[in-house]
Amino acid sequence: MTDVDGNRYVDLVSSWGPLLLGHAHPEVIAAVQAAVARGTSYGTPTETEVLLGEEIVARTPVDKVRLVSSGTEATMSALRLARGFTGRAKIIKFAGCYHGHVDALLAQAGSGVITLGIPGTPGVTEATTADTIVLPYNDQAAVTAAFAEYGDQIAAVITEASPGNMGVVPPRDNFNAFLAQTCRDNGALFISDEVMTGFRITRSGWYGVDGVQPDLMTFGKVMGGGFPAAAFGGRADVMAHLAPEGSVYQAGTLSGNPIATTAGLTTLRLATDEVYAKIDETSLTIQRLVSTALDKEGVPHVIQAAGNLFSVFFVESSEGPAEIRDFTGANAQVLPRFTAFFHAMLDAGVYLPPSAFEAWFVSAAIDDDALAALESALAPAARAAAAVQD
Numbered sequence: 001m002t003d004v005d006g007n008r009y010v011d012l013v014s015s016w017g018p019l020l021l022g023h024a025h026p027e028v029i030a031a032v033q034a035a036v037a038r039g040t041s042y043g044t045p046t047e048t049e050v051l052l053g054e055e056i057v058a059r060t061p062v063d064k065v066r067l068v069s070s071g072t073e074a075t076m077s078a079l080r081l082a083r084g085f086t087g088r089a090k091i092i093k094f095a096g097c098y099h100g101h102v103d104a105l106l107a108q109a110g111s112g113v114i115t116l117g118i119p120g121t122p123g124v125t126e127a128t129t130a131d132t133i134v135l136p137y138n139d140q141a142a143v144t145a146a147f148a149e150y151g152d153q154i155a156a157v158i159t160e161a162s163p164g165n166m167g168v169v170p171p172r173d174n175f176n177a178f179l180a181q182t183c184r185d186n187g188a189l190f191i192s193d194e195v196m197t198g199f200r201i202t203r204s205g206w207y208g209v210d211g212v213q214p215d216l217m218t219f220g221k222v223m224g225g226g227f228p229a230a231a232f233g234g235r236a237d238v239m240a241h242l243a244p245e246g247s248v249y250q251a252g253t254l255s256g257n258p259i260a261t262t263a264g265l266t267t268l269r270l271a272t273d274e275v276y277a278k279i280d281e282t283s284l285t286i287q288r289l290v291s292t293a294l295d296k297e298g299v300p301h302v303i304q305a306a307g308n309l310f311s312v313f314f315v316e317s318s319e320g321p322a323e324i325r326d327f328t329g330a331n332a333q334v335l336p337r338f339t340a341f342f343h344a345m346l347d348a349g350v351y352l353p354p355s356a357f358e359a360w361f362v363s364a365a366i367d368d369d370a371l372a373a374l375e376s377a378l379a380p381a382a383r384a385a386a387a388v389q390d
């Protein structure tokens with residue numbers, strides 16, 4: 001990536017995930033140029049929209065899929081559908097999981113096992129989040145307690161399939177299977193948000209890893225190949241409640257846009273097993289380089305990965321917990337150490353996600369030269385992190 005001053009960077013943000021193949025992949029650009037030359041939007045379905053939908057259905061357990069333009073729209077629409085289908089109001093989300101800027105999902109956890117939603121940003125009213133129950137991630141007892149108290153009012157549990165928005169905090173002890181079963185037992189729907197993990201971790205996303213069957217799923221990022229395309233889908237009987245077949249309204253002027261679906265379809269087709277294997281290998285190499293550099297300077301850290309997604313937690317001491325399981329654990333980082341590390345990396349030409357609560361996104365474009373540049377940036381960055389006092 002080159003900035004306006006001509007500085008070049010190794011990019012480990014990849015547009016927050018979509019650019020699995022790197023920037024300006026020649027075949028994606030050629031396909032997009034051909035699509036643009038035909039026309040930009042028609043207000044009626046196009047062939048690439050249908051083909052992209054079929055590709056999603058083939059790779060995941062969803063029976064039917066509806067295309068939208070952003071991950072936020074996907075989760076918002078999935079929640080509306082879950083509420084319309086069940087006739088219930090409440091939803092459970094987990095602290096530290098991000099599902100886009102849907103008002104009802106911008107609720108953070110307070111203390112305690114069951115915390116009714118407290119708006120996490122000005123502009124979101126308490127009424128909007130009143131039906132949002134926020135629970136600690138990976139905490140089965142908290143979920144059981146919430147269902148014991150509100151069971152017949154809960155429309156859905158929504159979770160990131162493997163969270164990446166509090167740093168990478170994978171599900172433990174079959175947490176997704178537990179959520180799916182608890183929802184089934186209580187007549188609620190299990191919504192797995194694969195906007196970040198979908199088509200990135202494997203060709204079938206996190207579903208390709210744990211195989212847990214959700215009632216509804218949400219997708220975005222990689223499926224748009226760098227353009228605004230996202231989707232939600234799921235069980236045929238649930239999706240049948242969506243307008244125009246059913247009565248739960250959902251629509252979007254540019255949904256399934258032909259340029260976006262062309263970029264997404266081309267990206268998915270180019271992402272062969274070999275491409276995923278290369279990205280996995282590059283990701284492991286980067287994790288090893290980071291760990292070696294931080295160890296050399298005595299900087300305590302924990303690296304957690306979910307497939308090729310990973311993040312680095314700057315924990316207080318090496319004697320601390322070896323695993324981050326939830327938002328409380330993620331929050332126990334020494335944030336100034338991340339800040340010093342991040343800026344030193346940027347100064348040395350490596351663009352990392354500018355947050356200690358974000359996954360690093362590796363693309364297929366990271367080659368040996370990029371890895372060499374990364375390795376030389378890591379030495380001063382590790383020293384900068386080590387220089388920060390608690």
Ligand SMILES: Cc1ncc(COP(=O)(O)O)c(C=O)c1O
Nearest residue numbers: 070071072098099100195196220
């Ligand atoms: C898991 C997850 N869900 C939903 C979203 C929202 O997607 P968008 O930014 O396309 O609205 C994001 C964005 O980072 C995400 O990571």
